[in-house]
Amino acid sequence: MYTQLDIETHFDGKLKIAYLNQPQFMNALNKITIKELTDFVKDCNNDETVRCIAISGHGKAFCSGQNLDEAFTVGKDVHEKDIIKRIVLDYYNPMVTTITRSKKPVIALVNGPAVGAGAMLALICDFVLASETAYFSQAFSKIGLIPDTGGTYYLPKLLGRQLATYLAFTGKKVSAEEAKGYGLVAEVFNEAEFKNSSLEILDNIANMPTRAFTLTKKAFAYSYKHSLEEQLNMEAELQQEAAETFDFTEGVTAFLQKRKPEYKGK
Numbered sequence: 001m002y003t004q005l006d007i008e009t010h011f012d013g014k015l016k017i018a019y020l021n022q023p024q025f026m027n028a029l030n031k032i033t034i035k036e037l038t039d040f041v042k043d044c045n046n047d048e049t050v051r052c053i054a055i056s057g058h059g060k061a062f063c064s065g066q067n068l069d070e071a072f073t074v075g076k077d078v079h080e081k082d083i084i085k086r087i088v089l090d091y092y093n094p095m096v097t098t099i100t101r102s103k104k105p106v107i108a109l110v111n112g113p114a115v116g117a118g119a120m121l122a123l124i125c126d127f128v129l130a131s132e133t134a135y136f137s138q139a140f141s142k143i144g145l146i147p148d149t150g151g152t153y154y155l156p157k158l159l160g161r162q163l164a165t166y167l168a169f170t171g172k173k174v175s176a177e178e179a180k181g182y183g184l185v186a187e188v189f190n191e192a193e194f195k196n197s198s199l200e201i202l203d204n205i206a207n208m209p210t211r212a213f214t215l216t217k218k219a220f221a222y223s224y225k226h227s228l229e230e231q232l233n234m235e236a237e238l239q240q241e242a243a244e245t246f247d248f249t250e251g252v253t254a255f256l257q258k259r260k261p262e263y264k265g266k
Helices: 031-046 068-073 083-100 117-123 139-143 151-159 161-170 176-182 191-206 210-223 228-243 246-256
Strands: 005-010 015-020 052-057 106-110 127-131 135-137 187-189
Touching (some): 005 031, 005 191, 015 031, 015 191, 031 052, 031 083, 052 191, 106 117, 117 135, 117 151, 127 176, 135 176, 139 161, 151 161, 176 187, 187 191, 210 228, 210 246
Parallel strands (some): 052 106, 106 127
Antiparallel strands (some): 005 015
């Protein structure tokens, strides 16, 4: 089904991990990879068994960004009309909106360098788990471009204008530990423990009340453009929606019965 992704399934189908599978190219993004990633997240959202989604990379890199050979040298001219605009609109933007609006949690497992669009692919996920070997670079400026893949939207919100501008202008390599200090990464693990430690966290997420996560994501997104009063009203609406789920009833019942809850993501 997928030609440039390797899919792993864990925890009786509750977790699916898509590995970018072009290690010989440092998992650089091309149209096929971007389309497959977009379709993968959509497929997981439509599969009731799946409760958690993750994206990682095979080999030494997470993702080195756009494959420039595909964009410019495969029968194309760099000055071909609106070529970059078309790639962004037709491929990157649908991937960004699909990941950020996913009904299921989408977690980035950054196993190595994440550069340019590859860095933003990680940072648009709900949170990032990183190996100590990882680093992040907004390398767009190195070839005279601006941050895309949601970069101009998310970076100032995550970092503040000063630091976002500094990293965008310089393309500085930010280590995993430094990125954690900036609030870009949730956890950093040593290389030997990275996968097992990540799977422990993903196992927990995959067995939690998924609908509550969906509503939490919706509320966080709403906060970017609304006042406190509007946000409080939205919280009330979404809290009621959460209270009408099976998992809320199960969580309260389990608490009262002093047992572990068995959530179904419904």
